[in-house]
Amino acid sequence: MPRTTVISAPGKVLIAGGYLVLDPAYSGVVVSTSSRFYTALRDEPSLKPDTIRVRSPQFIDATWLYSAVLEPSVLIEPLGENSSKNKFVHLALQHTLSLAVEIKGVDAVREALSRALDITIVGDNDFYSQRSRLEALGLPRTIKSLSSIPPFCPTEVRLSEVHKTGLGSSAALITSLTSALLVHLSVIPEASLSDDSGEGRRLAHNLAQFVHCVAQGKVGSGFDVSAAVFGSHLYTRFGPSVIQELMSDDALPKLLPVLSPSNNAWDYRVENFKLPPYTRIMLADVDAGSDTPSLVGKVLKWRKEKSIEADALWKHLDQLNQSLAQTLLHLSKLHDQDPENYKNAVKYVSSLHSVQWDANPLQPAEELPIVKAFSEAHEISQEVRSKMKQMGDFSGVPIEPAEQTRLLDICISLPGVVGGGVPGAGGYDAIWLLVCDPASCKPDQTPLQRVERIWSTYKELNVSPLSSKESLAKGIRLESVDEIPGLASMLNT
Numbered sequence: 031m032p033r034t035t036v037i038s039a040p041g042k043v044l045i046a047g048g049y050l051v052l053d054p055a056y057s058g059v060v061v062s063t064s065s066r067f068y069t070a071l072r073d074e075p076s077l078k079p080d081t082i083r084v085r086s087p088q089f090i091d092a093t094w095l096y097s098a099v100l101e102p103s104v105l106i107e108p109l110g111e112n113s114s115k116n117k118f119v120h121l122a123l124q125h126t127l128s129l130a131v132e133i134k135g136v137d138a139v140r141e142a143l144s145r146a147l148d149i150t151i152v153g154d155n156d157f158y159s160q161r162s163r164l165e166a167l168g169l170p171r172t173i174k175s176l177s178s179i180p181p182f183c184p185t186e187v188r189l190s191e192v193h194k195t196g197l198g199s200s201a202a203l204i205t206s207l208t209s210a211l212l213v214h215l216s217v218i219p220e221a222s223l224s225d226d227s228g229e230g231r232r233l234a235h236n237l238a239q240f241v242h243c244v245a246q247g248k249v250g251s252g253f254d255v256s257a258a259v260f261g262s263h264l265y266t267r268f269g270p271s272v273i274q275e276l277m278s279d280d281a282l283p284k285l286l287p288v289l290s291p292s293n294n295a296w297d298y299r300v301e302n303f304k305l306p307p308y309t310r311i312m313l314a315d316v317d318a319g320s321d322t323p324s325l326v327g328k329v330l331k332w333r334k335e336k337s338i339e340a341d342a343l344w345k346h347l348d349q350l351n352q353s354l355a356q357t358l359l360h361l362s363k364l365h366d367q368d369p370e371n372y373k374n375a376v377k378y379v380s381s382l383h384s385v386q387w388d389a390n391p392l393q394p395a396e397e398l399p400i401v402k403a404f405s406e407a408h409e410i411s412q413e414v415r416s417k418m419k420q421m422g423d424f425s426g427v428p429i430e431p432a433e434q435t436r437l438l439d440i441c442i443s444l445p446g447v448v449g450g451g452v453p454g455a456g457g458y459d460a461i462w463l464l465v466c467d468p469a470s471c472k473p474d475q476t477p478l479q480r481v482e483r484i485w486s487t488y489k490e491l492n493v494s495p496l497s498s499k500e501s502l503a504k505g506i507r508l509e510s511v512d513e514i515p516g517l518a519s520m521l522n523t
């Protein structure tokens with residue numbers, strides 16, 4: 031049996047810090063999702079040597095063959111028989127193999143390619159909207175219904191036609207593909223991935239950021255790639271100048287001096303963050319859609335024109351975003367200090383509306399700080415929403431449009447819902463909620479089920495849940511084929 035290397039990378043939700051995170055003075059709170067992209071790589075002796083075959087079996091017309099020439103310089107070229115193009119995949123191969131030759135030498139990479147490479151890419155169903163499939167199956171729009179859809183379900187469309195849900199498919203795809211190549215070609219040892227912030231992971235990060243920027247033709251904040259590599263965290267962006275010399279179309283200089291983890295010009299910061307125990311993020315895809323780049327363009331134009339107003343708003347929002355992150359982290363601490371009382375407090379909070387949480391004169395003293403922290407998290411997240419809405423009103427951009435406000439207000443007023451908002455750039459396409467997820471609860475009375483009841487019957491917008499939770503695994507992960515349900519069969523389709 032040929033060796034198969036599988037690396038997965040999670041999707042993302044920016045719960046606070048949209049727009050601010052584009053500026054290195056501010057940071058964003060990014061949660062990584064249990065939904066992942068998987069890249070499986072194995073030798074394929076039946077193909078011509080120096081050939082790379084990449085397949086995305088969830089899509090129509092999604093097999094791409096490439097020839098690899100390593101000297102005098104690395105050149106990966108799509109073969110004439112390909113019936114579609116994939117710029118993201120092509121650039122990932124080109125730059126990862128170039129970096130591999132710089133680090134391992136041309137002979138080692140030639141040897142690896144002599145048996146040809148077969149690469150399969152699949153993404154969890156959450157990355158693509160399952161609304162029409164649920165409709166076709168006659169199933170209600172609930173998380174339980176989603177679990178009846180087979181893993182890595184074929185989308186029955188071409189990649190260019192698929193309805194994405196906003197979890198950052200291109201960032202997770204690029205990260206899993208480039209990291210799988212680095213591991214398969216022994217550029218980074220498998221074991222280096224067990225270190226959350228070691229050199230191997232940092233090299234994988236720098237490469238994935240660079241490839242993603244070239245593929246997108248622009249340097250964004252990079253929070254999506256960073257979440258794919260490092261998992262949930264507080265992200266402060268890298269200065270774009272670090273990769274500027276690699277972004278031009280001219281002959282590329284060497285990659286390693288720029289992408290090396292010891293290059294101090296990579297000034298991004300990754301600080302610890304995770305959601306509190308016994309809470310769960312809930313995500314929904316809203317069937318309307320917004321174009322992130324056009325929202326970003328308008329907001330940044332307004333910020334430039336009205337810099338005094340904007341600076342005040344950015345500073346205020348940043349304080350709120352940081353307080354939200356710290357309050358949620360504080361809840362984790364309270365849990366670790368006193369797990370029993372924490373569990374009881376979550377149970378209590380789960381049954382009541384947020385306005386009632388800290389109004390109970392009979393609350394046991396040990397639970398008070400926990401309930402108080404939940405109340406604070408609720409209040410701060412509501413203030414974040416209101417400031418983001420203001421940003422939209424000032425800049426003439428629908429960051430939290432009225433339709434989303436109505437939906438969020440209803441969800442957030444349900445018992446046991448801590449808070450929520452529009453993720454990332456906002457707009458019409460998605461919402462996130464943080465709900466309590468108590469250890470035990472009467473059937474039908476969990477905050478999750480309450481929210482699902484609203485979503486599945488909501489009329490003004492068509493709201494379809496995602497099944498994602500937070501991934502506590504720190505970003506890219508080495509997988510074994512047999513442990514991922516459905517993966518083995520995708521490798522052989």
Ligand SMILES: Nc1ncnc2c1ncn2[C@@H]1O[C@H](COP(=O)(O)OP(=O)(O)O)[C@@H](O)[C@H]1O
Pocket residue numbers: 086116117118119151152153189194196197198199200201203246
């Ligand atoms: N399953 C997949 N297989 C191969 N390429 C993919 C897959 N999913 C996404 N891509 C690549 O990512 C591109 C989408 O990028 P983009 O529109 O920026 O997505 P996103 O908003 O999800 O980041 C596609 O054109 C394709 O090149």
Ligand SMILES: C[C@@](O)(CCOP(=O)(O)OP(=O)(O)O)CC(=O)O
Pocket residue numbers: 044047048049050051052196197198250251252253322326453454455456
């Ligand atoms: C505005 C932003 O700060 C956040 C955008 O976050 P989204 O999660 O909305 O992004 P897309 O996946 O590209 O739609 C832009 C950025 O940081 O790049």
